[in-house]
Amino acid sequence: MSTTTVAHHDEHHDHPTGIMRWLTTTNHKDIGTMYLTFSLIMFLVGGSMILGIRAELFKPGLQLMNPEFFNQLIGVHALIMIFAALMPAATGFANWMLPLQIGAPDMALPRLNNWGFWILPPSAILLTLPFTLALFGVGDGALATGWTFYPPLSVQGGIGVDFAIFAVHLLGISSVLGSINIIVTIYNMRAPGMTLMKMPMFAWGWLITAFLLIATIPVLAGAVTMLLTDRHFGTHFFDAAGGGDPIMFQHLFWFFGHPEVYILLLPVWGFIPQILQTFSRKPMYGYKAQVYSLWAIGALAVVVWAHHFFTAGMPVPALLYFMYSTMAISLPLAVLFYCWIRTMWKGSMSFETPMLFTVGWIILFGVGGLTGLVLADVAADAQYHNSYFVVAHFHYTLFAGGIMGIMAGVYYWLPKMTGHMYNEKLGKLHFWLTAISFNVTFIPQFFVGLAGMPRRIPDYALQFAEFNMISSIGAFVLGLSQLLFVYIIISCVKGGQKATDKVWEGAEGLEWTLPSPPPYHSFTEQPVVK
């Protein structure tokens, strides 16, 4: 060990402490931690909102809130979960792990990285502020349009819509800054010898995500800006009476919105195979096939958007095109599923919490993909569109496929990040509670959806009462189980059994060669990539 001592030197710079440290940090691990913490907090905020919804839906009839407020909760819940919980979690992992995995001292543009994060909290405040303002008699609450902002409702709505538009702009800027940083880092900061085709899968997932963000965020930004000018500056982009077209908004929104769902999942598809190979103790199956499939999904993602509004009316050839192109996504997705399962095949598997979440993830996300195929069928979608079936579908993809994947990543990397092992027993309990209550919540929603219950309504026909009650009970158990998750994380940060450098017996990759937790700046010797 070196004997060099560190001299304290006051005249140069007294380094910031407390809040200033976090405001000004450019260290990728600090920023990653901030992203992950923010994500967890917003996950709880968004979760409490939806428990309000499930409480209202526990019984038919209006119990707790008026329909306006009900709609506001639904819209803000979705925006928060998508933009403030799922996306920041993936970005947090990127900040923490990408430099470690590709052997870089930090992200390529550290200051940009700091700005990208600090744009997030103000936008979360913008999203939720209208609720508070309404309490003081200003405005009529948050946006009541759902997360999709469809006009004419969004053009007629109150100040909540304006707040949400500005929030979306900020969130978009943050995503673009993050993507630029990640692209530059992956392109330019790889250790010598790490060619693109030797990169960890997580880097691939994120590279394609960043591509998609850069391609689609301007479309969203343009769409909501046109909404804003329609609202306040007398334009008629989406107003049929003025020669505009409300359907054009749907095209714009979903041109962003469909790729967005893959933006949320590609980073997860990146690290899931890494977890699988760790706990199957054999290399991942079909690295190249997976990389090509990720690219194929990324490419298809930008050409299938209109499957979200088959029922809005379009020419039959367009219906057919969007139906077949959407269904085509399941081909590369099937390749991925095959590779994931083959990675486990005949491996010497063990089921620590990250692996439990991963295996559960494969099954539940599979349900999400298969029900997507049902919705992609134009004839069937005429029945299922705007029903609870859609709600159940996208929760299997976004809660199981997104959040539970992130949870697998949290348990996988937490020992590396904190230097402590989490409580394995509680972790497993958290998995089983989450997996079971998730299904209790959402399986009934498939049934009521098939039977015709529309989404986004505060009241429903009596025939749906039992399933809704079951779903609400599941939702409350699911929500409460997440407090256990918070407890496990906090106690792991505070202390616990020391984690080894490698943490998991089967772990492979540069991040596992560093001490746990990794030193403030990471690589001593140039890492060698074989």
Next chain:
Amino acid sequence: MLSICETQCITKPNASASTESVLKLLLSLVVLSGLIAIGFFHIGAWMVLPFAGLELVLVVLAFVVVLRHRGDYEKITFVENHVEIEQSVLGEIKLARFQCYWTRVTLREGEGGKTSLWIGSHNEEVEFGRDTMDNVQREQVASHLKRMLLKTK
């Protein structure tokens, strides 16, 4: 990147992207975003265009900022009884020479837990490897230098 041998330490920023691959990447982003923006322009949603343009400018700027520093390096060489420090930033080379006997090597604690490595004698001091090395590497260089200097005393 850091390489240390007996009489020389060199550090450079990581640079895994060739100019060609960056140009290809930028071109593909411009074509992709451009096509999308022009497509929407055609159906009347022209406001996508300025956002796409702004964003592409940012992407290009980011690469320019990073690639401009690709030729940077910092080098410490022992020449007879002198330590020579050569620092090249954007093609501009700064040289410093110190008598080995009088040279001091100091590692200081700086912003946010990041250390800084200083080499100098008398009233002059030069910082080495601020952005290209991490704490551990700085410590490594510092102890190597100290060992080398000790030999000359």
